Every structure is written in structure tokens, then in C-alpha cells.
Amino acid sequence: MSEKNYLTTDFTLRSWFLTTDHKRIAILYFASLIFFFFVGGAAATAIRIELATPQADLVSSDVYNRLFTMHGIIMVWFFLIPSIPNTLGNFIVPLMIGARDLAFPRLNLMSWYVFMLGGCVTLFAILAGGIDTGWTFYTPFSTLYSNSYVIVAAAGVFIAGFSSILTGLNFIVTIHRLRAPGLTWYRLPLFLWSLYATSVILVLATPVLAITLLLMATERFFGVGIFDPRIGGDPLLFQHLFWFYSHPAVYIMILPGMGVINELVSCFSRKEVFGYKFVAWCSLAIAAVGFLVWGHHMFVSGQSLVASLVFSFMSFIVAVPSAIKVFNWTATLHKGSIHFDAPMLYALAFIGLFTIGGLTGLFLACLAYDVHATDTYFVVAHFHYIMVGGMVTAYFGGLHYWWPKITGRLYSEYWARTAAVLIFFGFNLTFFPQIILGAEGMPRRYHVYPPEFQVWNVLSSGGAAILAVAYLMPLFYLGYSAFFGKRAPANPWDAPGLEWQTSSPPPEFNFETQPVVTREPYQYNERFEAEPQNA
Amino acid sequence: MWRQWIPFWQPGLSTHSGDVDLLFAGLLIVSALVIGLLFFLLTLFCTRYRAGNQTDRDHRVKKSWHWEVSWTAASFVCFLGLFIWGASVYFQIYRTPADEHDVFVVAKQWMWKTQHPGGQSEIDALHIPIKRPVRLVMASQDVIHSFFIPALRLKHDVVPGRYQDLEIEVDKPGHYHLFCAEYCGTDHSGMIGEVVAMEPSDFSNWLTQQAPSSPLASEGSQLFRELGCSGCHGNGSAVRAPPLEGVYGKPVPLSDGTTVIADDKYIRDSILMPRSQVVASYQPVMPSFEGKISEDQLLRLVAYIKSLAGHQS
Numbered sequence: 001m002s003e004k005n006y007l008t009t010d011f012t013l014r015s016w017f018l019t020t021d022h023k024r025i026a027i028l029y030f031a032s033l034i035f036f037f038f039v040g041g042a043a044a045t046a047i048r049i050e051l052a053t054p055q056a057d058l059v060s061s062d063v064y065n066r067l068f069t070m071h072g073i074i075m076v077w078f079f080l081i082p083s084i085p086n087t088l089g090n091f092i093v094p095l096m097i098g099a100r101d102l103a104f105p106r107l108n109l110m111s112w113y114v115f116m117l118g119g120c121v122t123l124f125a126i127l128a129g130g131i132d133t134g135w136t137f138y139t140p141f142s143t144l145y146s147n148s149y150v151i152v153a154a155a156g157v158f159i160a161g162f163s164s165i166l167t168g169l170n171f172i173v174t175i176h177r178l179r180a181p182g183l184t185w186y187r188l189p190l191f192l193w194s195l196y197a198t199s200v201i202l203v204l205a206t207p208v209l210a211i212t213l214l215l216m217a218t219e220r221f222f223g224v225g226i227f228d229p230r231i232g233g234d235p236l237l238f239q240h241l242f243w244f245y246s247h248p249a250v251y252i253m254i255l256p257g258m259g260v261i262n263e264l265v266s267c268f269s270r271k272e273v274f275g276y277k278f279v280a281w282c283s284l285a286i287a288a289v290g291f292l293v294w295g296h297h298m299f300v301s302g303q304s305l306v307a308s309l310v311f312s313f314m315s316f317i318v319a320v321p322s323a324i325k326v327f328n329w330t331a332t333l334h335k336g337s338i339h340f341d342a343p344m345l346y347a348l349a350f351i352g353l354f355t356i357g358g359l360t361g362l363f364l365a366c367l368a369y370d371v372h373a374t375d376t377y378f379v380v381a382h383f384h385y386i387m388v389g390g391m392v393t394a395y396f397g398g399l400h401y402w403w404p405k406i407t408g409r410l411y412s413e414y415w416a417r418t419a420a421v422l423i424f425f426g427f428n429l430t431f432f433p434q435i436i437l438g439a440e441g442m443p444r445r446y447h448v449y450p451p452e453f454q455v456w457n458v459l460s461s462g463g464a465a466i467l468a469v470a471y472l473m474p475l476f477y478l479g480y481s482a483f484f485g486k487r488a489p490a491n492p493w494d495a496p497g498l499e500w501q502t503s504s505p506p507p508e509f510n511f512e513t514q515p516v517v518t519r520e521p522y523q524y525n526e527r528f529e530a531e532p533q534n535a
Numbered sequence: 536m537w538r539q540w541i542p543f544w545q546p547g548l549s550t551h552s553g554d555v556d557l558l559f560a561g562l563l564i565v566s567a568l569v570i571g572l573l574f575f576l577l578t579l580f581c582t583r584y585r586a587g588n589q590t591d592r593d594h595r596v597k598k599s600w601h602w603e604v605s606w607t608a609a610s611f612v613c614f615l616g617l618f619i620w621g622a623s624v625y626f627q628i629y630r631t632p633a634d635e636h637d638v639f640v641v642a643k644q645w646m647w648k649t650q651h652p653g654g655q656s657e658i659d660a661l662h663i664p665i666k667r668p669v670r671l672v673m674a675s676q677d678v679i680h681s682f683f684i685p686a687l688r689l690k691h692d693v694v695p696g697r698y699q700d701l702e703i704e705v706d707k708p709g710h711y712h713l714f715c716a717e718y719c720g721t722d723h724s725g726m727i728g729e730v731v732a733m734e735p736s737d738f739s740n741w742l743t744q745q746a747p748s749s750p751l752a753s754e755g756s757q758l759f760r761e762l763g764c765s766g767c768h769g770n771g772s773a774v775r776a777p778p779l780e781g782v783y784g785k786p787v788p789l790s791d792g793t794t795v796i797a798d799d800k801y802i803r804d805s806i807l808m809p810r811s812q813v814v815a816s817y818q819p820v821m822p823s824f825e826g827k828i829s830e831d832q833l834l835r836l837v838a839y840i841k842s843l844a845g846h847q848s
Contacts, residue, residue, distance in 0.1 A: 061721050061722055061723075061724070061725075062721050065718075065720075065721065065723070132720070132721070134718050138678075138679060138717075138718070140677075140678055140679075140695060141678040141679065141718075141719065141720060145644070145677060145678050145720060146720070228695075229694075229695050229696025229697070230695070230696070230825070230826060234696070235679055235694050235695060235696065236694065269584070270586075271595075274596070274599055274602075275599040275600075275602070275603050278599070278600075278603045299625075300681065300690050300691050300692050301692045301694065302691070302692055302694055302697065302699055305625075305626065305629060308625070309622055312618060312621065312622060312625075313618055316614040316615070316617065316618045317614075319610070319614060320607060320610050320611055320614065323606070323610040324603065324606065324607055324610070326573070327602075327606045328603075330573065330576050330577060330580070331596070331599075331602065333576075333577070333580035333581065333584060334580055334584070334595075334596065335584060335591075335592045335593075335594075335595045335596075336580070336584050336592075337584060337585075337586045337592070338580070338581055338584050338585050338586055339586045340581075340585070348577065348581070351573075351577065352573075352574070352577070355569070355570065355573055356570065359565075359566040359569060359570070360566075362562060362565070362566070362614070362617060363559075363562050363566075365617075365618075365621075366558065366562060366617055366618070366620070366621030367621040367622050367624070367625035368554070368555055368558055368620075368621045368622075368623075368624030368625040368627075368628060369555060369558055369559055369562060369621060370621075371555075371625065371628055371688065371689065371690050371691075372555055372559075372685070372688040372689070372690065374690065374716075375681060375683070375690070375716035375717060376716065439559070440685065441683070441685025441686075441712070441714070443683060443714045443715070443716045443724075444716075444718075445718040445723060445724070446723070446724035447723070447724040448724045448725070449724065450712065450727075
């Protein structure tokens with residue numbers, strides 16, 4: 001390595017904390033998100049240990065309520081939402097479109113500082129005494145009844161929201177304005193289509209969350225009647241506003257994951273993605289229809305039956321494009337030349353787990369069944385299948401796929417595959433029993449529970465132990481590889497994307513010469529067929 | 536019953552829960568088919584087209600649109616069917632309840648208080664007769680709670696500031712879980728109770744065995760005088776206020792030209808927000824009782840006004 005790359009241009013702290021290089025900012029995000037992931041994970045571990053027995057034995061009810069609230073807030077706003085966009089997206093987007101950087105490099109750095117400020121405020125709320133409202137902040141509990149640090153935590157989330165908006169804005173402008181010559185919209189890798197759709201939601205939905213949290217703070221501080229019926233407010237108004245953001249936010253979390261899966265399935269089948277245009281437009285369809293389904297969180301809240309009917313219908317509609325994507329990924333494998341490298345194992349795990357998550361979503365969209373299943377472990381299992389089985393698995397898959405590009409090092413394939421398989425089994429053992437618990441009627445957010453539910457809870461806690469170990473493994477073998485791994489070539493997967501046309505790790509300004517695009521994406525050369533990869 | 540043979544499965548206990556279980560079975564079958572097909576294809580493709588395996592890779596499908604249209608249409612039709620099925624059962628669950636045996640339910644951090652029309656009150660328990668629809672009138676004293684009986688596959692949020700009706704009917708005597716399903720603070724998981732379904736004869740015995748207490752309506756009548764309601768609404772008062780005899784369940788013309796049925800919700804709202812729905816040809820002079828009376832007192836007043844339904848003014 002004689003030539004300087006983005007990691008070796010400068011080694012000072014200043015060069016990291018005042019950098020405007022999208023690659024270094026991605027690393028800053030990456031380090032922060034690892035921290036938040038393990039904070040949220042520690043809370044989850046404590047929850048699963050507590051639930052191994054029906055009685056309260058590890059913590060008190062107040063502590064338990066603070067644990068699941070902390071788990072939710074940290075994981076949703078400080079891990080899942082920024083995960084793929086701000087780490088992999090930040091790093092890969094300019095490389096994929098052949099640009100030197102994002103459109104607004106300084107804004108990108110500011111977005112990280114805003115995110116960290118939000119994170120620190122939220123951590124302060126947790127350390128000062130915690131929050132016990134659940135991540136949903138339902139009123140009037142959060143405004144008048146909770147004696148915890150609600151406002152501080154809400155302020156943290158409020159601040160972090162601006163980081164989301166800035167990132168979304170940056171991606172939208174970048175994808176519009178900075179594409180390499182010849183890179184038309186239909187030549188964009190599907191990862192960019194899904195990040196584009198994600199960014200649109202980030203920019204349009206996040207302000208509603210900010211408004212909602214401000215209204216909540218106004219009621220809590222000044223006693224203005226907005227959500228509390230005693231002073232003339234309406235508690236359901238809060239739910240409408242909150243889910244108007246938070247349901248699209250679910251798509252903020254899953255769309256980037258779907259984008260990553262396109263890249264992986266295509267690369268390791270050595271074949272273009274089946275039905276490219278359908279998959280591309282499905283991302284935008286999900287983003288658009290995702291704004292019209294929020295009321296499916298409120299089927300038993302007392303909203304009008306007609307409203308429930310419409311929201312149920314729209315929820316089934318929004319499931320169609322997701323189903324199309326699953327079919328297209330499967331069809332991509334047909335007549336491919338499939339390599340089972342670690343990223344592909346994650347991608348296959350994603351397809352299976354996301355499908356189970358999607359199918360349980362149908363149960364919940366179905367009005368009469370939702371009456372039974374809502375607010376039970378069925379819902380908990382459903383969104384963990386999407387968010388953890390889907391999103392986190394895709395994140396790990398993408399991380400392994402682009403790891404050689406990011407660090408310039410190769411990781412241990414053996415350990416990577418072991419971790420992938422372990423995550424898959426650990427995950428299913430943790431969350432499949434929760435589907436059954438929900439169908440049997442165990443409510444969520446229960447600190448103590450009737451003893452007949454114990455069998456499934458013990459299985460779930462056992463799975464969580466495996467999952468915890470599996471999630472710790474990459475920390476070691478990827479950490480080792482970052483410093484001592486074998487040097488990676490520029491294009492270890494023989495992939496045609498622009499990000500593989502520059503050296504690993506890329507130089508400070510990404511490309512020596514401006515790349516020009518002349519072909520559709522995913523043109524895997526026929527000669528790679530039937531040849532073992534990574535021989 | 537075949538359902539009892541499914542391991543770990545508690546069969547539902549009413550006609551309604553049978554419908555929901557059938558829907559659940561339908562959803563399970565659809566899911567099993569989809570997962571089965573997907574896993575079959577994934578396994579097939581991953582084995583046959585694994586790298587290094589010599590097999591026919593020519594004639595790849597290039598034109599994809601008719602595949603896309605077919606599976607889009609198939610998913611849509613399947614989803615539409617599930618939507619209609621789920622919606623039709625939902626409308627049966629939340630149909631307007633029959634006005635039979637009313638039980639008042641007050642939810643508060645962290646207990647369920649239930650009260651029968653005869654004044655028998657219970658905490659974290661609800662005794663009901665079997666094979667007879669029971670109408671619950673639910674209110675919350677503080678935050679949002681959710682009334683959930685898993686054995687009936689039935690749940691409804693209890694939101695403060697409004698009454699919520701819910702009709703339940705149980706077919707088999709027994710003890711069933713009652714859970715609070717909406718997170719409500721520290722002791723949320725302790726807000727659980729028991730629904731005791733009894734033969735009608737046992738139920739009437741149970742009612743008479745309870746500690747003698749005065750019926751809700753007569754306690755309401757006492758409150759009606761204590762709170763000064765009778766000063767205006769009573770016979771021969773100086774202030775002109777609508778008489779309440781015979782009002783319950785009847786249409787009431789309002790000053791804005793519309794008409795409402797004087798049900799529990801309307802009476803409650805009229806006590807707390809008297810100026811929002813004023814009876815036609817009366818002045819909006821009644822003071823609000825918001826914050827001055829509890830949910831327990833409110834439901835006694837409602838019970839009293841209901842008891843006047845048969846009277847003529």
C-alpha cells in the first residue's frame with residue numbers, strides 16, 4: 001500500500017472530528033451505532049433474563065418498564081433508523097454513483113454532531129433515572145402520570161430527528177445531481193432506489209414526529225389541553241400524530257435493508273436482479289402507501305369502524321409491493337450461479353425471516369384477528385422479525401459485503417459464516433416462541449406473567465442468549481480483520497458496480513478519474529458462471 | 536372438539552371466538568402455503584444452481600413483466616380475500632351491543648372495578664352469566680387501559696374521557712383471564728383479573744349472596760340531590776332545564792337542529808360538557824361537572840337517569 005487512501009491521508013483526531021469526507025463520517029456513525037446497539041442490546045438481555053421466570057426476580061417493575069423503554073428508544077432512533085443509511089449509505093452512495101462526495105459534505109458532518117447531541121441527551125435521560133412510558137410515549141400517561149425523564153428523552157429524539165432530515169435531504173440532492181455521466185435513473189443500483197425512497201420518508205415524516213413531541217412537551221410543561229381529556233384534549237389525537245410518523249418510520253428502517261439485499265442476491269447469483277423496474281418502483285410505492293396505513297395501530301382504540309376498515313385495506317395494499325420483492329429475489333436465483341459466501345447467507349436469512357415477518361403482518365392487518373393479537377407478544381414477534389430478522393440481518397450482510405471496500409481488509413470467512421448461521425437459529429429460537437405466546441394471549445410489556453406462559457418464555461430467553469453471543473462475534477473477527485486481516489483487492493467479489501472500480505480502501509476523493517457508465521447495473525459477466533468464487 | 540387436540544391451544548369460548556379461531560386457521564394455512572412454496576424454491580434453486588454445479592443455465596427468463604403481473608395479481612386477490620374475511624368478523628365483534636345486562640367497568644391504575652346494576656361491586660373480577668350477552672360500559676379514571684379477555688379473543692381500549700361499550704358472551708362456565716393490554720405504568724402487569732362465567736341460576740345466587748348494597752340507581756338518585764342536579768332538573772324547579780324522565784334511549788332534538796339518542800355517552804358528555812350538545816329551546820346555563828365528580832359517581836348518575844326511562848314527565 002504505497003498510495004494514500006482515505007484512512008491514511010491524516011491520522012490526527014482533528015482530521016476525524018472535523019472531516020467532511022463521507023467515508024470518514026460513515027466510520028464515525030459506525031462507531032457510534034455499535035455503541036448504541038450494545039446499549040440497547042444490554043437492555044434486551046436484562047429483559048429476557050427477567051422474563052425467564054413468571055415472577056419478578058431480577059428487577060422491580062419500575063426498572064423493568066425503564067428497561068423496555070430504553071431498549072425501544074435506543075434501538076429505534078439511535079440504531080435502526082440511522083443504521084444502513086448513515087453507515088453503509090454514507091460510505092457507498094457517492095462511490096456507487098461515481099461522485100467525489102455527497103452533495104453537502106459539511107451538512108453531513110453536522111448531521112453526525114446533531115445525532116450525537118440527541119444521543120447524549122437521551123443517554124442523560126437514561127442515566128438520570130430513565131423513562132417509563134414505552135418508546136411510543138402514549139398520552140395522557142406520558143404527559144400527566146409518568147414521573148420520569150420524559151421531556152429529556154423526547155428532546156433527545158427531537159434533536160436526533162433533525163439529523164434524519166439532514167441526511168435524507170443530502171441523499172435526495174446527491175442522487176439527483178451527482179450521478180456520473182451515463183448513470184441514468186434506470187441504471188442506478190437498486191440500493192440507491194431504496195435509499196431514495198427512504199430519504200423521501202425521512203424528509204416528509206420526521207417533522208410530524210417533531211411536532212408531536214413538541215405538543216406533548218407543551219402539555220406536560222404548561223398544562224395546555226391537547227391530549228389529556230381532563231383539560232379538554234384527546235388522547236387518540238396523539239396516537240394519530242405519533243403513528244403518522246412512526247408507521248412510515250418502519251419503512252425508513254426496512255427499505256434500506258431491502259436495498260442491500262438486491263445487491264447481495266444479485267452479486268452472489270452472478271445475475272441481474274429479476275424485474276429491476278418493478279423492484280425499483282416497489283420501493284417508491286411502499287414509501288407512498290406507507291403514509292396511509294397508520295391507523296392499523298389503532299383498531300381497538302375506539303377510532304371509527306369505517307376508519308379501521310380503510311386502514312386495514314391500505315395495510316393489505318402496502319404488503320403487495322413487499323411480496324413482489326420477495327418473489328423477485330427468489331426469481332433472481334433461478335438459473336444463477338449461486339455462491340454461499342457470508343453476505344449471501346445473510347441475504348438468504350433475510351428473505352426467510354422477512355417473509356415470516358411479512359406474513360405475521362397480514363395477521364395483524366386482518367381486523368378481527370388484530371383485536372385479539374394487538375398489544376400481545378404477537379406484535380412484538382412481528383416487528384422483531386421485520387426489524388431484527390430483516391433489517392439487522394441485512395445490515396450485517398451489507399457490512400460483510402462492503403467490508404473489504406471500507407477497511408481494505410478481508411475477514412475470516414469461516415467465522416463470518418458461523419456467525420450468520422448462529423444469528424439465524426438464535427433469532428428464530430428467540431422470536432418464534434413469541435408468536436405462539438401472542439396467539440395464546442400474553443400481553444406485551446408485562447413484567448410478571450401467569451405461569452402457563454413460562455415454557456415459551458424460557459425458550460425465547462434461551463434463544464436470546466445464543467443471539468447475544470452471535471451478535472458479539474462480528475465485533476471480534478471483524479475487529480481483528482480491520483487491523484490484521486489480509487489485504488483486500490479492489491474488487492474481491494468481481495462485481496460490476498462503480499464502488500468496486502476504485503481501490504480498497506478508496507482514495508480520499510474516491511476515483512482517480514471521473515467514471516463513465518455505459519451499461520445497465522448488475523451485468524455480471526457470463527464467464528463467472530459455474531466458477532467457484534473466492535477459490 | 537378438534538381444536539382441543541392442538542397442543543398448547545386454548546380453544547375459544549364463544550361463537551365469536553370460534554369465528555376468530557377459524558380466521559386464524561385460514562391465515563395460518565395461507566402462511567404455511569407461502570412459506571412452503573418459498574422454502575421449496577429457495578432450496579431447489581440453491582441446490583440446482585449452486586456455483587460449480589453443471590446444469591442448464593441457458594434460456595434465462597428475460598421478459599419479466601408477465602411474471603410480475605401474475606404474482607402481483609395473485610397476492611392482491613389473496614390479500615383482498617383475507618381483508619374481507621377479517622373485516623366481516625370485526626364488524627360482528629364491535630356491533631352495537633344489545634341493551635341487556637349492563638355491567639359498569641372502571642379502569643384505574645392498576646385495577647379493574649366492576650359494578651352490577653344491583654350495586655354488587657367487584658375488584659379485578661367480573662362474574663357473568665353464560666349464554667347471555669352482557670354489555671360492558673367501560674370508563675377509565677386516569678390513563679389508557681385495554682380490556683382483554685384472551686379466551687374470548689376480545690379486546691378494547693378504555694380511553695379516559697369517554698365511555699366504551701363492549702358486548703361479551705361466554706358459552707362455557709369457568710374462570711378466564713382478564714388482562715390490561717395497554718401499557719399503563721408501574722404495575723401494568725399486575726392489572727389482571729378474572730372473568731367468572733356461571734350458569735344463570737348460579738349467577739343469580741351469586742348476585743343475592745353479595746354483601747347487601749343499594750342498587751346503583753338509588754345511589755345515583757342520592758347523588759342527584761347532593762350535587763344539586765335536582766335543583767334545576769327536578770319537578771317544579773325555578774330554572775328551566777330539560778326534564779330527565781323518559782329521556783334515556785330516546786332521540787333528543789338539539790339546538791343546532793340535529794338529533795342524538797340519549798345513551799350513556801350522551802348523558803356522560805352532558806354532565807361533563809353541558810354546553811357542547813344543548814337540548815333545543817333551552818339556554819346553555821348548566822355548569823360543567825368536569826373534575827368535580829369521579830367516574831364511579833358518574834356511572835351512578837347515568838344508572839339513575841336510565842332508571843327514569845320508564846317514567847313520564
